[in-house]
Amino acid sequence: MLNDNFAGAMLVICDINEYRKCVKELNIPLITQLFNTLHALCNLLLVVPENLKQVCNGEELVSDCPLQAVYQYVY
Numbered sequence: 001m002l003n004d005n006f007a008g009a010m011l012v013i014c015d016i017n018e019y020r021k022c023v024k025e026l027n028i029p030l031i032t033q034l035f036n037t038l039h040a041l042c043n044l045l046l047v048v049p050e051n052l053k054q055v056c057n058g059e060e061l062v063s064d065c066p067l068q069a070v071y072q073y074v075y
Contacts, residue, residue, distance in 0.1 A: 009045035040065035
């Protein structure tokens, strides 16, 4: 089951990353920022539940993603 979840998460992350590349070419900062936030949130799908709180409070995620969006996504 864990491998299926991991594979699914990786597919979503890869797909979102391709969308990010396309959106970046449009040169619309708000849309680019929203897709960057979505990508950061999708990375949380790879985190085991025991480490989720620590990752959500980490500097790397917070710099890429508004904290309010993280809390709405996770909790």
